[in-house]
Amino acid sequence: MFLHDIGIIPGRNDSGEAGRGRSQLTNLSRRGFVTGSGLFVLGVTLAGCSTYVEPEVDADAFDLPEAGPSPLTEVKGGDATPTLWIELEKEGKVKITCHRSEMGQQVWTSMAQIVADELDANWDDVAIVQAEGHERYGDQNTDGSRSVRYNFHRLRVAGAAMKYMLIEAAALYWKLEPSQCSASEGLVSNDQNSDTLSYGNLAELAGKLQIPAEGDITLKEPDEWTLINKEIPSLTIPKLVKGEGTFGIDVDRPGMVYAVVARPPQVFGRTGSVDDSAALEVPGVLQTVRLPDATPPAVFNALGGVAVVAEDTWAAIQGRNALDITWRDGPNASYNSESYGEELKATARRSGAVRRSRGDVSSALGSATTRIEAEYYAPHLAHSPMEPPAATAEWDGDTLTCWACVQDPQATRNTLADVLGVDKENITVNATWLGGAFGRKSKPDFVIEAALIAREVGKPVKVTWTREDEIRHGFYHSVSAQYMEAGLDEDGNCSAYLHRTAFPPIASTFVPGLATPTDGEMGLGATDVPFATPNLQVESRDAKGHLRIGWLRSVSNIYHAFAVQSFAAEMAHAAGRDQKDYLLELIGPDRQIDPGKEGAIYSNYDASIEEYPIETARLKNVVNLVADMADWGRNLPEGSGLGIAVHRSFLSYIATVIEVSVSDDGALTIPGIWLACDAGTVINPRHVRAQLEGGTIYGLSNALYGEITARDGAVVQDNFPSWRVMRMEEAPRAFEVQIVPSNAPPAGVGEPGTPPAAPALANAIFNATGQRIRNLPIIGAQGSRLTLPQDDNA
Amino acid sequence: MAVTLTINGETKSVDAAPGTPLLWVLRDHLKMTGTKFGCGVAQCGACTVHVDGAPTRSCITPHDSLDGSEIKTIEGVDGRAADAIREAWVENQVPQCGYCQAGQIMSASALLAENPSPTDADIDNAMSGNLCRCATYMSIRRAIKDAATKI
Known part of the structure; x- marks a missing residue:
């Protein structure tokens, strides 16, 4: 998500300082392409019966005018200067800088595919350099499903520009025109003969x-692409299967010690008295560090509490268990999610601020033949x-270096500078691999903790969050309540549609007391x-x-798509119509929709509505496609049902059909899922399918089991038994994804697979059992079965 | 007090507090970070290693209970089943973030070593203790079946 979209944090595009900044991971020299001092290996190719030996190009033999500055610093998407992104080693390696965080979406591979395709590099020569957090790379905030969208054009330009220069260099060497040379798979060829020069x-x-x-x-x-x-x-999987690669939790530094933190159970709870004598008796525990209490707004700051520093993580955990701390209540001590949820539902029933309007809903509701209403709740x-x-x-003195599994190394660096009062130029943030993130690792509170503790301890410190810490001290997805009302005419067509949504906004984390859902x-x-x-x-x-x-992952789309797409099926039922047919009619004729013309302040995921319009034809296309894939309308056995949902998010159009089978005693299985996706140009179809599968299962896991509750301001759940996620045996037997070919x-x-999952599931359960799901989770952490409707209910 | 462990065929002397789980001995003392921490309570399987060939949750296994045992981790697991699993994992592009995959591979290779042609139910039984938030479950099923055809 995008804080600047929500209007909370101004875009932090400080002026770039190209070529400056100390980096241990990248070589950003703009003066030359080449690195490496090893011997140049002469290429030998056999063409016909003659043997061609590639001559070594001596750059010093050419007297060239000094090159001017890069004219590519401000192309669409940002700086496309080739030396910012690509480093060619004399021995042949093509090092491509990935400035986005790798968290399983295969961004290393997709970014490299884009660069290497236009560069015409040999894919086997490609190696990735992970960028540190620095403005020179432009936006590095790896969320919002936008790494490809933001960087597709400029990375193509970077690759093509470097290829242009390599061809020019070869032409210079051969005393030809560049047009008499061509490039392919890491070689420039002389088109007059078969001579080649390697990159x-x-x-x-x-x-x-x-x-x-x-x-x-x-x-x-597009028909010339070899990698895109x-x-x-x-590029990561061959390492992963051998246990190689460094995640945030794997970082090791000489002399490093290990820490865990006991945090106040409530947000803005305070640390009272601390008795650490028993903790210090634990073998391996070195010391404790009291962290400053957190004060509003939360932002990305540390939560306070007491750190236990030890010789290994286990000793630190044992030491923490032995702490005797009296926590003091803070301003959230009275938060009880159960009563809050009931109040939220009541709130959603009352009329609210109008955020988009067409026609006259209240009079249309008044004159409707049939009126239906429903309220939905998601925790x-x-x-x-x-x-x-x-x-x-x-x-190291005033200089701080961090290694962490962060989605946004720039925000991490900026927050560290703010909190620690250290000049940003003295802070280096290295992004490791991320073992999943889903939005959590956009918030660098854990890096702040490490920096605070390390400053006290005077040694490198690794802070590890236990699973209990992760579940109890998160940045939680909003609880929400939504009220929907519709009027149908005598033919069952929707004549009026009212949607009221209530949820604590993300902005409340950044602006104390802010309670109005943002336009974003x-x-x-x-x-x-x-x-x-x-x-x-x-x-x-x-x-x-x-x-x-x-x-x-997919943010407010989760609860909004759940309500909107469930309610579409409720309207179909009230009209006595098929879910899929009715959905297509609700979407209506082919057109482009601009919510801004009906009073909405609509940011369209940060993209222009002209470049990325909301196109109903594409929505309907994925509906029809997925219906064909799932053989919608087929006969199913008693207790089985198909459900459908369609949703545009992150500028992609996704339709999902889920088949459920429910036994007489309520045991639910998911025999199959079908998903159709129109995401425009796709870099790697295989990895896109994986993201869509993953996004769907993430949504289903949450819809079936996921619920965080709070009592007296403290989160109740603590580890996987009480916070439940989907396991292998519960995963669907079949999952088919089709990607609409598109330029x-x-x-x-990364995210658009998630929103349609919950409503497609709920709609399938309705078709299988007559039970309409309006409250999530469907089964919960402890449950094993659906509660089936009584005889009088359908 | 030093304890001697046999890990991936090598003997290692470890000086950790009595009762320290094998997971933290591997990760913090021996710097073998391929084995992952996920929950600490044997609920997620990220820390799975083989102890005398059996898949074992290293997060709840005291290292000092393993004297004389043969320990294998993701860095060193080998043999026909493990090789076939690794190959199938690459072939099927199973991992996404990959964090849980060391544990998945250890569980799957132990399954295949014991049962060279597992059914769907066998796979569910052997693998349901290994969580994956990226939801690679469908790919894992496919890859285990592929690997089974190759050994």
Whole structure:
């Protein structure tokens, strides 16, 4: 998600300081392409019966004018200067800098595919350099499903520009025109004969040439792509299967000690008296560190409490167990999620602030033949990436270096500078691999803890969050209540549609007391509703936050799509119509929708509505496609049902059909899931399918089992038995994904699988059993079965 | 008090507090970080290793109970089943973030070593203790079946 979208935090695009900043992970020299001092290996190729020996290109033999500055610093998407992204080693390696965080979405692979395709590099030569957090890379906030969308164009330009210079260098060497040379798989060929020069060999000479302007280079047509839109194997998986690679929790530094933190159970609870004498008796425990109490707003700050520092993580955990701390209540001590939820539902029933309006809903409701209403409730959720938050911090005088599994190393660096009062130039933040993230690791509170503790201890410190810490001290997905009302005419068509949503906004984490759902959140599935009904109104109600509210995979789309797409099926039922047919009619004729023309302040995921319009034809196309895939309308046995939902989020169009089978005693299984996706241009179809599968299961896991509750301000759940996530045996037997072929601009894929999952499931359960699900979770942490309707209920 | 452990065929002397789980001995003392921490209460399987061939949750197994045992971790697990599983994992592009996959591979290779042609139910039984938040479950099922055809 995007704090600047919500209007909370101004965009932090401090002026770039290209080429400056100390980096241990990257070599950002802009003066030359080439690194490596090893011997140049002469390429030998056999062409016919003659043997060609590649000559070594001596860059010093060319007297060239000094190159001017890069003309590519401000192309669409940001800086496309090739040396910012690509480093060619003389020995042949092509090092591509990935400035986004790798968390399983295969961003290493997709970013490299984009660069290497336009560069015409040999894929086997590609290696990734993970960028540190720095403004020179532009936006590094790896959330919002936008790594490809933001960087597709500029990374293509970077690759193409470097290829242009390599060809120019070869032409110079051969005394030809560049047009008489061509590049392929890491070699420039002389088109007059079969001579070739490798990129590594040419790199030093190419590095002396002027970087071309965008108008000088030609990007490939889609039918010329060799890597983009191809199922290129992941660059991380060969390492992962051997236990290689460094996640945040794996970082090791010489002399490092290990810490865990006892945090106040309530947000803004305070640390009272502390007796650490028993903790210090635990073998391996070195010391304790009292952290400052947190004060509003929460932002990304540490939560306070007491750290236990030890020789290993286990000793630190044992030491923490032995602490005797008296916690003091803070302003959220009275938060009880059960009563809060009931109040929230009552709130959603009352009319609220109008956020989008068409026609006259109240009079249309008054004149409707049939009126239906429903209210939906969805609880707080925790992110629970398999790797809990972990960070390592090391001070050298006033200089701080951190290694952490962060989605946004720039926000981490900025927050560290703010909290610690240290000049940003003295802070380096290295992003490791992320063992899942789902939005949790956009919030660097755990890195702040590591830096604070390391400063006290005077040694490198790794802070590990236990699973209990992750579940009890998260930035939770908002609890929400929604009230829906519709009027149907005598033919069953929707003549009026009213949606009222109430939830504590993410902004409450950043601005104390802020309670009004933001335009950004309203645009995630509420104000962008695509229905054609002549009378439509979307309203919001304020709700106060009492936990840290944060963004979680697909954010407000989760509860909005659950309500909107469940209610679409409820309307179909009231009209006596098929769910899929009725959904298509609700969406209505082919057109582009601009919620801004009906009073909404709509940010369209930060994209222009002209470049990424809301197109009903694409929505209907994925509905029809998925219906065909699932053989919608087929006969199913008693207790089985199909359910459908469609939702546009992160600029992608996703329709999902889920088949459920429910036994007489309520045991639920999911035999199959079908999903159709139109995400525009896709970089790696295989990995996109994986994201859509993962997003769907994430949504289903939450819908079936996920619920975070609070009592007296403290989260009740603590580990996987009480916070339940889907296991292998509960996963669907079959999962089929189809991607609509498209050359439209690329859209997001990490999150859009999630929103339609819950309503498709709920709609399937209704078709299987007659039971309408309006409250989540469906089964809960302790349950094993659905509560089936009594005879008089349908 | 030093304890001698046999890990991936090598003997290692470890000086950790009595009762320290094998997980933290591997990760913090021996710097073998391929084995992951996920929950600490044997509910997620991220920490799975083999002890005398049996999949074992290292987060609740005291290291000083393993004298004389043969311990295998993701860094060193080998043999036909493990090789076939690794190959199938790459072939099927199973991992997403990969954090749980060391545990998944240890559970799957132990399953395949014991049962070279597992049914869906066998796979569910052997693998349901291994959580994956990226939801690679469908790929894991496919990969285990692929691996089974190769050994």
